[in-house]
Amino acid sequence: MNSRLLVALAGQPNCGKSTVFNALTGAKQHVANYPGVTVDKMSGWYKHGDTRVDVVDLPGTYSLTFYSPEERVSRDFILNEKPDVVVNVMDASNIKRCLYLTFQVMETETPMVLDLNMMDVADNRGVIINVDALTRILGVPVVATSMKQSRGKKELFNAIADTARKKSSLALFKVDYGPLEESISIIFDMIRQDPGDLKTYPARWLAIKLMEGDEEVKKLIKEKGGQGRQILNRVEDLRNQFEAEYDQDTALAVAQARYAAADKVAAGCLTLPTEKKKSMSDRIDAVVCHKFMGPLVLVGVIWLLYYLSIVQGYNLTNYTWPLLAKLRGFVAAIVPAPGFIDVPLISSFALWLIDSVNALLNYIPIFFILFGLIAVMEDSGYMPRMAFIMDRLFSRYGLHGQSTLPMVLGGIYVGGCAVPGVMSCKGIPDERSRLTTILIIPMLNCLAKVPLYVLLINIYFAAHKGLAMFFISTISFLMVLPVSKFLTTTVLKDKPTSPFVMEMPPYHLPTIRGVVGRAVERVWLFIKKITSIVVALAVVIFILLQFPGISPQRRAEFEARRDQAITKFRSSITQTPYAETLAGDKLMEMVLYWKNYKDKRMLTRSAEANAALNDEFKKINPQFFVIARPGKDEVAGKVNRSFKELFRTRKGLLLEMRKERINQSFLGKMGRALEPATQFAGFNWRINVALLSAFAAKESSVATLGALYEQNNDGGDGSLESRMAKEEEGFTPLHALALMMFMVLYPPCLATSIAVKLQSGSVKWMLFGMFYPMVLGVGVATFIFTGGTLLGLSGLQAMGVFYAIALCIAIATGFIKTKSEFEDARQMSIA
Amino acid sequence: MTLDELKPGNSGIIKKLSIRDKLGQRLMDMGLYPGLTLNVVRNAPLEDPLEVEIDGYFISLRHEEARFIEVENT
Numbered sequence: 001m002n003s004r005l006l007v008a009l010a011g012q013p014n015c016g017k018s019t020v021f022n023a024l025t026g027a028k029q030h031v032a033n034y035p036g037v038t039v040d041k042m043s044g045w046y047k048h049g050d051t052r053v054d055v056v057d058l059p060g061t062y063s064l065t066f067y068s069p070e071e072r073v074s075r076d077f078i079l080n081e082k083p084d085v086v087v088n089v090m091d092a093s094n095i096k097r098c099l100y101l102t103f104q105v106m107e108t109e110t111p112m113v114l115d116l117n118m119m120d121v122a123d124n125r126g127v128i129i130n131v132d133a134l135t136r137i138l139g140v141p142v143v144a145t146s147m148k149q150s151r152g153k154k155e156l157f158n159a160i161a162d163t164a165r166k167k168s169s170l171a172l173f174k175v176d177y178g179p180l181e182e183s184i185s186i187i188f189d190m191i192r193q194d195p196g197d198l199k200t201y202p203a204r205w206l207a208i209k210l211m212e213g214d215e216e217v218k219k220l221i222k223e224k225g226g227q228g229r230q231i232l233n234r235v236e237d238l239r240n241q242f243e244a245e246y247d248q249d250t251a252l253a254v255a256q257a258r259y260a261a262a263d264k265v266a267a268g269c270l271t272l273p274t275e276k277k278k279s280m281s282d283r284i285d286a287v288v289c290h291k292f293m294g295p296l297v298l299v300g301v302i303w304l305l306y307y308l309s310i311v312q313g314y315n316l317t318n319y320t321w322p323l324l325a326k327l328r329g330f331v332a333a334i335v336p337a338p339g340f341i342d343v344p345l346i347s348s349f350a351l352w353l354i355d356s357v358n359a360l361l362n363y364i365p366i367f368f369i370l371f372g373l374i375a376v377m378e379d380s381g382y383m384p385r386m387a388f389i390m391d392r393l394f395s396r397y398g399l400h401g402q403s404t405l406p407m408v409l410g411g412i413y414v415g416g417c418a419v420p421g422v423m424s425c426k427g428i429p430d431e432r433s434r435l436t437t438i439l440i441i442p443m444l445n446c447l448a449k450v451p452l453y454v455l456l457i458n459i460y461f462a463a464h465k466g467l468a469m470f471f472i473s474t475i476s477f478l479m480v481l482p483v484s485k486f487l488t489t490t491v492l493k494d495k496p497t498s499p500f501v502m503e504m505p506p507y508h509l510p511t512i513r514g515v516v517g518r519a520v521e522r523v524w525l526f527i528k529k530i531t532s533i534v535v536a537l538a539v540v541i542f543i544l545l546q547f548p549g550i551s552p553q554r555r556a557e558f559e560a561r562r563d564q565a566i567t568k569f570r571s572s573i574t575q576t577p578y579a580e581t582l583a584g585d586k587l588m589e590m591v592l593y594w595k596n597y598k599d600k601r602m603l604t605r606s607a608e609a610n611a612a613l614n615d616e617f618k619k620i621n622p623q624f625f626v627i628a629r630p631g632k633d634e635v636a637g638k639v640n641r642s643f644k645e646l647f648r649t650r651k652g653l654l655l656e657m658r659k660e661r662i663n664q665s666f667l668g669k670m671g672r673a674l675e676p677a678t679q680f681a682g683f684n685w686r687i688n689v690a691l692l693s694a695f696a697a698k699e700s701s702v703a704t705l706g707a708l709y710e711q712n713n714d715g716g717d718g719s720l721e722s723r724m725a726k727e728e729e730g731f732t733p734l735h736a737l738a739l740m741m742f743m744v745l746y747p748p749c750l751a752t753s754i755a756v757k758l759q760s761g762s763v764k765w766m767l768f769g770m771f772y773p774m775v776l777g778v779g780v781a782t783f784i785f786t787g788g789t790l791l792g793l794s795g796l797q798a799m800g801v802f803y804a805i806a807l808c809i810a811i812a813t814g815f816i817k818t819k820s821e822f823e824d825a826r827q828m829s830i831a
Numbered sequence: 832m833t834l835d836e837l838k839p840g841n842s843g844i845i846k847k848l849s850i851r852d853k854l855g856q857r858l859m860d861m862g863l864y865p866g867l868t869l870n871v872v873r874n875a876p877l878e879d880p881l882e883v884e885i886d887g888y889f890i891s892l893r894h895e896e897a898r899f900i901e902v903e904n905t
Binding site: 062065093100256259281291292295388389391392393498499500502503505506 | 848851852853854855856857858859860861862863864865866872873875876877878879880882886887888889890891892893896
């Protein structure tokens with residue numbers, strides 16, 4: 001006898017619902033999305049006897065209205081999926097408020113079990129609950145649990161099974177809606193007699209919701225009711241009548257009746273402690289939310305977050321990088337070996353792919369620590385405090401107190417990452433602020449933008465490094481504020497906002513299991529969702545960079561130079577015994593042998609390691625080894641020198657070809673095509689190519705510049721700094737400043753764009769998020785470069801002027817008042 | 832008077848919510864309803880929002896939202 005049950009968990013925030021969910025399902029969970037909204041759908045399952053029980057963890061909500069997507073998906077799930085049992089998780093120390101939701105769940109007429117969770121907390125507070133009395137009053141089975149200590153788990157399993165089997169429940173408690181009852185029963189009868197498709201919905205629930213003025217239920221009646229119009233008209237009459245008579249909004253009257261009922265139920269089963277003692281949370285808040293201490297604690301927390309995740313996480317990558325390098329080495333070993341000057345396309349493609357993925361996987365230690373720390377902040381209850389402290393500042397710019405964490409993660413100073421930043425926007429309850437935050441996060445200074453800053457500052461602001469670094473670290477935040485304000489008052493003007501009203505839950509000590517579990521889960525989600533898309537787009541960039549490639553004519557020229565070099569080498573060694581050793585294909589073998597040896601040699605530090613390496617290579621090919629390490633053998637020494645020269649020629653040819661390939665590539669053509677437009681910002685085509693390639697990942701900008709400014713002679717190992725300074729003689733600090741500012745505003749990288757799509761729930765916002773920074777970036781860069789040139793400003797002067805302008809705009813926009821959505825409501829209620 | 836005018840450390844009884852729809856519903860859902868006694872605990876470091884205690888739990892809300900809650904100082 002194998003049967004299945006569907007169970008839904010409902011409960012208010014902070015009632016320990018996720019602990020109950022974890023206790024019930026263990027590790028057998030997965031996350032999905034409710035269709036059409038960006039609300040996570042957590043589900044899992046367990047086995048009870050022969051029955052497989054699927055559990056869906058509904059989002060934590062205070063109520064079941066139509067105003068928020070979380071509440072809508074919760075009630076739609078209960079009404080449409082018809083779970084066999086709804087488990088209503090309650091905070092035992094706060095029964096009265098929890099009952100408010102319980103009544104609403106009961107009105108959906110779904111079989112339910114009450115889980116009085118956190119009994120231990122209630123005990124500690126001296127709250128005494130008569131569980132039998134509560135069961136009797138409500139007519140619903142009640143189980144007392146403390147899931148953190150796994151107490152009551154078995155009883156809950158049994159209660160769920162029993163309730164599902166019986167299907168019908170005891171005489172249910174009904175909320176008395178007082179003067180509204182008459183109207184409710186009129187509507188109830190109309191719904192009962194309606195010939196349409198309303199039979200599947202609980203009639204009393206529909207009637208109450210209609211009296212509350214619930215827009216979604218109105219729509220339902222209109223669509224499915226046989227005489228929907230009449231019902232709605234009647235509802236309108238009754239509501240107006242009630243409001244005229246009692247001077248009270250029906251929705252508020254309904255809510256008040258629920259609280260009155262909760263009081264009555266509580267009176268029948270609850271004994272509260274006589275004396276109130278100041279709780280631990282209260283004492284912590286006296287410091288954490290204090291006028292002066294609060295901001296200090298906040299700065300400390302942010303610093304610790306940076307230090308542990310970015311600094312220590314970065315150190316951790318020193319240990320994980322060799323693993324990724326091994327992976328790359330493995331791939332390099334199985335793809336076809338490169339020829340003298342032609343690298344097989346398949347090889348360079350495979351390595352490009354693995355490099356793209358590795359660049360991302362390299363961040364995993366950082367993400368792991370970051371996600372772990374976020375989980376600590378969420379579980380401990382610090383998050384709402386952070387929002388409480390920062391809301392005033394952020395709300396002036398259309399952001400939200402809860403935008404703090406995403407902005408910290410995105411890199412409010414220097415060194416964040418936009419991906420976790422955007423992903424953590426989920427918690428912002430206000431739709432408009434959430435979208436704004438998602439769109440501005442990529443403007444902050446992520447870790448990957450830093451190399452380009454450092455490169456440019458070292459060349460063009462070498463005398464004022466500290467100042468320039470301070471400028472670049474803080475300018476992004478100064479730009480973010482007015483841009484947010486601009487977005488909220490223009491494109492996002494009509495997005496719905498939500499009240500700020502927020503609970504400040506008691507502090508909790510996070511559990512290791514909860515924190516590590518969540519960190520692992522989020523990292524895994526990140527890998528799953530991001531990697532596949534990064535791979536797909538890496539392919540596109542690869543094609544854009546590789547094709548159409550070098551023309552046959554130029555290729556023939558390169559081949560001629562190759563042949564010439566090889567002939568020269570061969571003739572120089574014909575008289576030696578090594579001519580035989582390196583005959584035919586063996587020469588190429590020697591090239592790879594030497595390259596391999598050199599690469600490994602670079603990594604060895606100690607004399608013993610060197611000796612071991614020598615032994616290893618001697619074993620692989622003793623004849624090659626003599627050429628590689630001739631020692632005192634004069635003939636071999638001569639061959640060694642000729643060979644090295646040949647090797648250098650090859651390297652030069654390869655670089656020249658790479659440069660030419662980029663020049664000729666689609667991306668190179670795009671860079672050139674853009675030059676007329678970007679010249680006012682001071683960007684030449686090389687910079688354009690570097691910036692275009694940075695879209696895959698910001699680090700690419702420096703790598704591509706490296707390739708474009710590669711040397712093709714043997715003039716020593718000049719650093720990229722000196723090469724760039726040498727080759728771009730017309731380049732001034734003003735150019736560099738314009739370029740840096742463009743990088744600040746640069747469109748999000750691929751991974752971030754995907755995160756934006758996931759969090760905003762639409763491709764449209766992703767495209768907008770890519771488009772507006774580009775316009776803004778070119779605009780700002782043009783403003784700086786052209787303006788600076790016209791006024792004859794130096795790079796440093798332009799920097800100062802721009803900073804002052806940005807600061808003024810940021811302060812000024814803060815004073816522009818955003819019209820509150822509630823302004824209309826205010827006038828309405830006064831009229 | 833309205834809740835935003837109540838100074839930290841003072842208590843009051845909610846008389847009326849002069850707002851409906853989203854915000855009114857939200858205030859009710861969070862447990863702010865007429866007849867309830869509340870206690871203003873503190874203002875945020877930058878003045879806004881404020882924090883109130885009701886029935887053993889804590890709620891923070893912006894001053895512009897508190898304006899819609901009519902209270903009587905006790």
